[in-house]
Amino acid sequence: MAGRLVVVGGGQAAFALIAKLRALQDKRPITVIAAEASLPYQRPPLSKKYLLREISLDRLLYRPGPWYAEHEIDIRLSTRVTRLDRGAKQVMLSDGSLLSYETLAFATGAAPRRLPASIGGDLRGVYVVRDFRDADLLAEEMQPGRRALVVGGGYIGLEAAAVARISGLEVTVIEMADRILQRVAAAATSAIVREIHRSRGVDIRERTGLHRLIGENGRVSAAELSDGSIIPADLVIVGIGVTANDALAHEAGLETANGIVVDAYGRTADPAIFAVGDCAVLPWQNMRIRLESVQNAVDQAEAVAAILAGGSEPYDPKPWFWSDQYDVKLQIAGFGLGHDETLVRPGQREGSVSVWYFRQRKLIAVDAINDAKAYVTGKKLLEAGVTPDRAALADPHADLKSLLA
Structure with a gap:
């Protein structure tokens, strides 16, 4: 032994x-x-x-x-x-x-990265979501009519924003970068996800950072943003990586x-x-x-x-991810790092769409929004190392299964 x-x-x-x-x-x-x-x-x-x-x-x-x-x-x-x-x-x-x-x-x-105490990160009502205790504390705050500020427009921040909105809170998301999901997704995917949130009443402010949190009696009550505006906040959810x-x-x-x-x-x-x-x-x-x-x-x-246990096979990563926001499922196959081109393909049913990533004309990833067929097809193509015919991929009437032939 x-x-x-x-x-x-x-x-x-x-x-x-x-x-x-x-x-x-x-x-x-x-x-x-x-x-x-x-x-x-x-x-x-x-x-x-x-x-x-x-x-x-x-x-x-x-x-x-x-x-x-x-x-x-x-x-x-x-x-x-x-x-x-x-x-x-x-x-x-x-x-x-x-x-x-x-x-x-x-x-x-x-x-999770936390906000420094120097800008109010130690105030009560400021949360991250990493373990069940974080989620337990935050769940108690999710009361209809309250105002939530989400700092960071990545997947964790946007998922928390969706839950807050479903729970009846007023939600503002701020993102320092030019767009939400900038580090992990193409501009086309960012635009789709942005519209999903805005159509549900979320106030998304890109190119906007947090200057400081303002507290009353040790608890957050407002936030001063990088553009000088001050917005009320009953709670703050931090999703900055x-x-x-x-x-x-x-x-x-x-x-x-x-x-x-x-x-x-x-x-x-x-x-x-x-x-x-x-x-x-x-x-x-x-x-x-x-x-x-x-x-x-x-x-x-x-x-x-x-x-x-005695094997000798190296690990060959085949990345895939997912994110659930409202009734929207985003499924990601591959890794879009370093892409130089994207192609947006409408899905077969309303609200479904996929974004295909290429680097030097080679398929490297696909984001599928409520489009399981695009996700499965993209994943199989990536695992086989096959780049599909671009004309067929761009044709929304073409059968995705034909790309696997």
Whole structure:
């Protein structure tokens, strides 16, 4: 039997890693060090159904408590690793104890960026959405007629804006960049999503930053924006990106770059230490990328589990993502980084549309808005490395299935 595997972190990637190891009949001792008080659970619903109180936390658990004991997994909740001694192959835990390992895997995820206290980020009524406790606090604030300010026009901010609007709040979204979703989507997709929100009454202000929050008795009451305007705000939702939780690895001398740098096998420069999920920076198409997605957390973790169990296949990322806003489902296949051209294709039913990304005339990604057929077709084309005929793709009457021929 192999020596102990210590998994640092208790989220999607951590669970996928240990579940796959046990599915592969790997019997090594496993200890999971989870900072949260809850067993591993799904995070995407936190900013959607969980925030709307349509689903409870117990339904988000990947497995109930007994599963871990049945699979001989020692999971320690509300516990952190405070120090890593690579020479001794030991970690110090927040309770002061030491734990030895043969192999260690970082699955520490990422932490949301917060507003600095100097501009009012420490006022009551200012929230991020990363774990269930954040969502619990924010859900209590979602009362009809209140005024919500969303800082940041990325997917997390826009999903929270949608929930707030559904809940009857007045919502303003501010985005410093020229447009919402600028970092992650083409201008065409930004325009489609912008109209989805504006048609539902959300006030979206692009090229607008936050100068400061104004408080009364320690609680936010208004916001002064970069254009000098002041708007009332009963609560503020901050969605300005995340930072990889790589401090422990950095302190231990491992290479980091807003994430823990690994090779195609998920291994760091220390052959006994791996990193998976949102905290990992991995090679892809001659680039280093960090993929913040459920799909990558699962697929990379399962690939590393196979390697630990004796396999030799490198991980080849095939990115896909999704975002639910109102009754709109945005599905994304591929990675549009560095695109130099897009093509917008109307879907077969009202409200459906897709945006196809190209780099040097090669298909690299597709965004499908309420268009499952475009998403499935695009994903298959990308996985096969096929760029479709542009004339057929541009023809809204052409059958998408013909592109796969």
